[in-house]
């Protein structure tokens with residue numbers, strides 16, 4: 525389970541603020557998640573998410589003392605970017621990044637919970653579809669939704685996907701799911717905290733691509 | 734017609750060698766071509782092609798004197814990369830880049846030649862499909878081919894596409910097509926020269942993605 529075990533998110537402090545430096549360090553390993561989906565064309569999604577991370581990192585590195593937490597970034601940009609905000613800068617990049625993270629979170633949670641299509645128990649389409657519907661679908665126009673439906677057919681088998689997440693380590697399925705559950709604790713809390721922050725700061729947009 | 738008019742490829746010398754520096758300068762404007770297709774999701778393709786260009790540029794900048802022409806790059810890498818070659822380095826990046834360029838070339842040529850679906854004269858699906866079949870299809874597995882078929886429905890109207898290529902300049906359609914034809918002369922010669930080079934140096938691969 526090395527991909528997830530080696531890159532655990534830290535526990536949040538009582539005020540649920542997310543430390544920018546730690547967040548960026550941990551999250552930068554996550555795009556390899558999309559390699560576990562098998563087909564190399566998913567690397568296009570990986571690039572999109574990597575682009576989000578790079579954008580946030582660039583803003584952070586301009587003034588690490590000013591941007592200690594993610595909330596500092598949003599608040600500074602709200603001041604600096606004027607009418608463009610929140611559809612600009614690291615605020616926009618994190619807005620989309622959090623949706624990709626939510627997609628991953630729901631997919632893994634659904635697997636950990638043992639949700640399955642009983643007719644096709646070794647497929648993960650039902651888990652991917654659930655994650656897509658809750659995290660992304662409403663932000664996608666008909667064209668991207670259609671692409672998603674096509675992409676669904678290239679999704680890997682459940683067993684292969686779990687194996688890929690373990691990066692070849694020969695762990696039993698139950699152990700794999702146990703690792704998933706451990707990973708999800710702080711990961712879900714972090715993603716929730718980012719969503720709460722966007723709601724609180726009125727930084728969420730619902731335009732479609 | 735500014736996108737194409739402002740970024741004309743140069744005439745090739747008698748030996749058909751392609752100057753690396755000039756090629757990179759001119760080709761780096763072409764990915765904006767994919768913005769003319771309308772939907773923003775085509776920016777994923779743009780990133781793939783930009784990635785190819787960046788890779789070639791990185792190799793070139795390491796030793797501009799060694800890599801004066803594209804052929805110098807392939808020959809040097811053939812020596813340096815051993816068994817990995819040609820599926821590595823700038824050789825691989827240019828192998829894919831040339832296919833994207835061929836796609837653009839055939840699509841524009843087909844428009845310039847007035848090829849149309851008489852039942853749907855303002856659609857360019859027939860032109861895009863021709864370009865795809867000749868330039869890319871054989872290198873794509875069933876999954877990417879399926880994505881292509883879906884993407885086809887997001888293709889812009891002919892009139893809008895020609896307008897986008899002109900970047901808002903208010904040119905008549907006939908003038909637009911005339912500009913296309915001018916652009917295509919050196920562009921097609923350059924793409925042909927790169928294909929010839931790959932054949933000559935035995936650098937072409939036909940694996941699918």
Ligand SMILES: CCCCCCCCCCCCC/C=C/[C@@H](O)[C@H](CO[C@@H]1O[C@H](CO)[C@H](O)[C@H](OS(=O)(=O)O)[C@H]1O)NC(=O)CCCCCCCCCCC
Pocket residue numbers: 561569572573575576577579613616617618620621623624627652660668671672675676679733773774775777778877880881884
């Ligand atoms: C030869 C054939 C060619 C045909 C080509 C067709 C092209 C195919 C296109 C497929 C769409 C892929 C999904 C990517 C969509 C992206 O467009 C969106 C928005 O992307 C955001 O856009 C913003 C501006 O509005 C900024 O630029 C953000 O950038 S910024 O950093 O600059 O601010 C950027 O991330 N991201 C998303 O929707 C996020 C997607 C997350 C992951 C989704 C997981 C799904 C997994 C499914 C598994 C079964």
Ligand SMILES: CCCCCCCCCCCCC/C=C/[C@@H](O)[C@H](CO[C@@H]1O[C@H](CO)[C@H](O)[C@H](OS(=O)(=O)O)[C@H]1O)NC(=O)CCCCCCCCCCC
Pocket residue numbers: 564565566568569668671672675770778781782784785786788822825826827829830832833836861869877880881884885888942
């Ligand atoms: C939410 C839903 C999410 C679902 C996501 C699904 C993902 C969608 C994927 C769509 C595929 C897009 C096409 C891109 C395919 C690319 O995979 C290929 C090969 O790409 C090459 O691969 C090499 C290794 O084999 C190196 O990495 C090259 O990189 S290297 O530089 O490192 O060496 C790289 O370019 N390029 C291509 O096939 C080139 C494509 C050229 C342009 C095609 C124009 C078509 C226009 C159609 C208009 C109607």
